[in-house]
Every structure is written in C-alpha cells, then in structure tokens.
Amino acid sequence: MLKIENVCVSYDKKNQVLNDICMTFDTNTPIGIIGANGSGKSTLFQTIVGLLKPTKGKIIFNEKELDYKKKSLTEFRKNVGMVFQEPEQQMFYSIVEDDVAFALKNLAVSEDEIARRMNKAFDLLDIQHLRNKPIQYLSYGQKKRVAIASVIVLETEWILLDEPTAGLDPAGRGHMIEIIKRLISENKKVILSSHDMDLMYEVCEYFYVIKQGSLILEGTKDKIFLDRELLLDAKLEQPWLVKMHQQLDIPLYKDEDSFYKNSRVGG
Numbered sequence: 001m002l003k004i005e006n007v008c009v010s011y012d013k014k015n016q017v018l019n020d021i022c023m024t025f026d027t028n029t030p031i032g033i034i035g036a037n038g039s040g041k042s043t044l045f046q047t048i049v050g051l052l053k054p055t056k057g058k059i060i061f062n063e064k065e066l067d068y069k070k071k072s073l074t075e076f077r078k079n080v081g082m083v084f085q086e087p088e089q090q091m092f093y094s095i096v097e098d099d100v101a102f103a104l105k106n107l108a109v110s111e112d113e114i115a116r117r118m119n120k121a122f123d124l125l126d127i128q129h130l131r132n133k134p135i136q137y138l139s140y141g142q143k144k145r146v147a148i149a150s151v152i153v154l155e156t157e158w159i160l161l162d163e164p165t166a167g168l169d170p171a172g173r174g175h176m177i178e179i180i181k182r183l184i185s186e187n188k189k190v191i192l193s194s195h196d197m198d199l200m201y202e203v204c205e206y207f208y209v210i211k212q213g214s215l216i217l218e219g220t221k222d223k224i225f226l227d228r229e230l231l232l233d234a235k236l237e238q239p240w241l242v243k244m245h246q247q248l249d250i251p252l253y254k255d256e257d258s259f260y261k262n263s264r265v266g267g
C-alpha cells in the first residue's frame, strides 16, 4: 500500500504548493490525478517518489514511513517508478540502450537480466529500432517512449506517469494509451496525471481532483466526471463522452470503442 498522509510541500518559505494532502492507493485500480496547470500534480508526483521532501506529513509504503536515507530511497524506487512529464529530465546517457540500462547497472542487475528486461520493454514500446540511436536525434514522442522504457525495465510494482500524452500527435497519443492499458493489464499499479480528460476517462477508474494545491474531491470515474460544476471549479473539462451523455442524452459509454460499436453514429 502506498499512502500520503497530510503532506505539505513548499519550494520556498512563502508559498505552500501542496496543502495537507491525504491519499491512499491500495488496489490495482488505475488512479488519475487531475488538476489545472500549476495545481501541483508534478510536485505531488515528485513528492510521492521521494524526490521532494514534504515540509509536513509523510509518505508511507507498505506500512513503513519513507525516511529519505539513500538506502531506503533506493529500496523504495525498486517498487515505485516515475516517468517525468519532460523526458529529458530523466535521461543521462547519449545512446538509448545505455540510458535505459543505466539504473539497472547501478542496481547491479546481471547483464542477461538487463538484456531480457530491455528486450521486453523495447518490444512493448515499439522502439527496438531506436536502441542504438543517439537520444539527441529522437523526436519528442520517441524520447517519451524511451523514458517510459527506462522505468518499465525497473519492473516496479507502481508506475507514476506524469502527463504521458502531452506533446504527442494523435497517433502517438493513441499508442501511448495502448501502452498504458497494456501496463494495467499486466497488473502494474498505475497512477496518471494529465490534462487530457478523454485519456483519463478512458484509462483510470478512481480520481483525485487537485485545485491550487489542495485535494477538493476524490471518487470513482462517474462521481467525478458527471460533476460538471466541480470540474469547472477546478478549471477542468468533462470528457467528450460524458458531455454527449449529459447534453444529448445518449448512454454513458466508458470509451470511444464502445461508443462507436453501440451508438447509431457508428452504424
């Protein structure tokens, strides 16, 4: 179980960016963290993985409070991995393969095991052809996939993805959704943050809504997305499937595929 208890975070003494946040993640249900620009999502993710230390409150993993010692952080990060919003924030080497293997080498994982995990991740992300390429020549979408590969190879129980579809074209976005669904189907515990409400609606089942650093509501997909006023107050939009349901009185479909299969629009 991963738990955040009364967490407050500040980057300086004047402004508190996260205010008394409590969250408990204890199932395989994909979790969504939603909030407007600057509401604190990335700060929250960096706090959850121990990159930022809360000014108050604690992170608890499997009943144990994170103590921020190097050894505990190394152990913790074998269980909880994060993909940053900007892929370059987590790239250290110039060649794709070296970068993806970097953390595993630090953890003294055997060469055979590194090869096995990299192959699996490169297949999943469809980037086998990029493995010997210099990172600086990759497109933004390709860098995003490499960044995900470098977390997948850690085989953590939890994966946090900060804005996974930001900056991707429609094909890249579609592929990213497939990747996330595949991770979920492989029983990874996934926590996503995004402004892409259609993506969040399609992929996540339980949500936390953050407004100006405070948690204003948590609940199931229906509870959150049917509440138009709440979303407007948090400066967010309803997913298009929910808008269609509420404004045109069509059934509430859980994703685009079921909409096209079942509605008359699809024939």
Ligand SMILES: Nc1ncnc2c1ncn2[C@@H]1O[C@H](COP(=O)(O)OP(=O)(O)OP(=O)(O)O)[C@@H](O)[C@H]1O
Pocket (backbone or CB within 6 Å): 011, 012, 017, 035, 036, 037, 038, 039, 040, 041, 042, 043, 044, 085
């Ligand atoms: N390194 C930093 N130093 C000082 N302030 C920061 C730093 N990083 C973020 N902030 C501030 O903290 C607040 C929350 O930012 P954060 O990036 O966590 O929000 P976000 O919800 O992820 O935003 P976005 O959706 O735009 O990515 C913002 O006011 C931001 O300016």
